[in-house]
Amino acid sequence: MAVKLIKVAEPLVGEEEVQAVREVILSGQYVSGRRVEEFEKRFAEYIGVQYAVAVANGTAALHTALAAMGVGPGDEVIVPPLTFFSTVTSVIHAGAVPVFADIDPESFCLDPEDVRERITPRTRVILPVHLFGNAADVDGLRAVADAKGLRLLEDCAQAHGTEYKGRRVGSLGDAGIFSFYATKAMTTGEGGMITTDDESIYEYSRLFRGHGMPERDTHTILGYNYRMNEIEAAMGLAQLDRLEEGNRQRIANSEWLRAHLTEIPWLRVPKVESYVRHTYFWCPLYIDEEKAAMGFADVVRTLRDRGIEVRQRYKRPLYKQPIMAEHNFYANGKPWNGGHHYDAEPPKYADLHLPNVEKVAGKLLGLPNHPGLTQDDLEYIVRTLHEIGPS
Numbered sequence: 001m002a003v004k005l006i007k008v009a010e011p012l013v014g015e016e017e018v019q020a021v022r023e024v025i026l027s028g029q030y031v032s033g034r035r036v037e038e039f040e041k042r043f044a045e046y047i048g049v050q051y052a053v054a055v056a057n058g059t060a061a062l063h064t065a066l067a068a069m070g071v072g073p074g075d076e077v078i079v080p081p082l083t084f085f086s087t088v089t090s091v092i093h094a095g096a097v098p099v100f101a102d103i104d105p106e107s108f109c110l111d112p113e114d115v116r117e118r119i120t121p122r123t124r125v126i127l128p129v130h131l132f133g134n135a136a137d138v139d140g141l142r143a144v145a146d147a148k149g150l151r152l153l154e155d156c157a158q159a160h161g162t163e164y165k166g167r168r169v170g171s172l173g174d175a176g177i178f179s180f181y182a183t184k185a186m187t188t189g190e191g192g193m194i195t196t197d198d199e200s201i202y203e204y205s206r207l208f209r210g211h212g213m214p215e216r217d218t219h220t221i222l223g224y225n226y227r228m229n230e231i232e233a234a235m236g237l238a239q240l241d242r243l244e245e246g247n248r249q250r251i252a253n254s255e256w257l258r259a260h261l262t263e264i265p266w267l268r269v270p271k272v273e274s275y276v277r278h279t280y281f282w283c284p285l286y287i288d289e290e291k292a293a294m295g296f297a298d299v300v301r302t303l304r305d306r307g308i309e310v311r312q313r314y315k316r317p318l319y320k321q322p323i324m325a326e327h328n329f330y331a332n333g334k335p336w337n338g339g340h341h342y343d344a345e346p347p348k349y350a351d352l353h354l355p356n357v358e359k360v361a362g363k364l365l366g367l368p369n370h371p372g373l374t375q376d377d378l379e380y381i382v383r384t385l386h387e388i389g390p391s
């Protein structure tokens with residue numbers, strides 16, 4: 001008998017999205033217009049900020065927000081080494097130099113103390129990622145940023161609705177960014193958003209995403225076409241209506257799984273701070289390969305054979321990516337000088353060692369936890385995890 005596959009992620013969609021998109025298609029109005037404006041307004045309200053700017057994807061949102069904060073050649077931005085790669089590449093696209101700091105071993109997010117150590121006269125922005133739906137130590141990072149006059153840009157691509165001390169992430173830094181990629185807690189297929197209370201970041205972001213064009217045929221800054229279209233925005237509005245229902249179910253599933261896995265000696269269930277509302281984009285578990293008596297790849301294969309799809313990211317700290325070690329950033333192969341006007345030696349990423357991230361990279365497993373799971377699915381996952389491992 002074929003084993004039913006319990007998928008690790010499934011979008012929560014229905015007739016409302018179909019109707020909304022159909023209406024746009026039939027209207028013939030596809031280019032950024034009233035639906036994008038409404039999506040921005042409602043998303044800003046949801047996050048608890050004054051302004052939101054919708055863009056083509058989360059990576060474009062990062063690039064735009066960095067540019068709007070004035071980041072450019074000669075600057076450094078402090079980033080975590082455990083995240084999706086575009087948190088880092090967006091800094092390079094802005095012409096600046098990414099500087100990696102280590103993570104906290106429980107939250108897997110930037111450690112403020114290590115960030116402090118890596119600040120130089122060239123640092124402009126601290127860019128924490130609220131990884132897997134958890135929240136980074138915002139107060140700690142804010143204190144470090146304020147002491148040095150730095151900006152804080154929150155990467156909330158995995159944390160729609162995550163709260164830190166009662167406030168939604170994306171409203172806590174100078175700006176936040178979100179992704180609406182297909183697997184995220186809400187999706188527009190591809191899409192992104194910048195959130196901020198800072199009017200100058202808002203105004204610059206709007207210009208930057210639209211060819212630097214304040215009015216037709218006038219270009220005042222170097223911009224891009226990073227616009228969101230009406231089809232995406234219509235889907236986004238319908239998805240925003242469902243977000244909290246999905247979050248509640250994903251949190252309930254994840255908390256149930258976590259509570260039933262604490263006794264497995266080869267698994268570590270990471271601690272979540274009491275003042276964080278973790279929205280569990282992922283339900284991460286740390287696999288102790290020695291105690292499991294099998295390697296990480298075998299755990300993944302065994303689960304897959306038993307019909308449980310899992311996530312397994314991020315395999316290595318991002319400073320170990322080949323492109324970073326070789327500074328291989330330009331198509332013409334010319335060496336990177338760390339950006340024009342950069343008055344220091346570009347970092348030697350290949351020589352970097354950050355102990356906390358190196359302990360966990362490649363050993364984090366994400367269990368299925370999406371809102372479509374049944375109680376039977378959850379019980380099957382827990383039973384299977386109890387069955388595998390050392391006999």
Ligand SMILES: Cc1ncc(COP(=O)(O)O)c(C=O)c1O
Pocket residue numbers: 057058059060083084086087129155157158179180181190191192
């Ligand atoms: C932490 C993080 N930052 C940035 C991005 C980039 O978003 P996008 O895929 O929409 O460009 C993603 C994911 O996809 C992400 O997970």
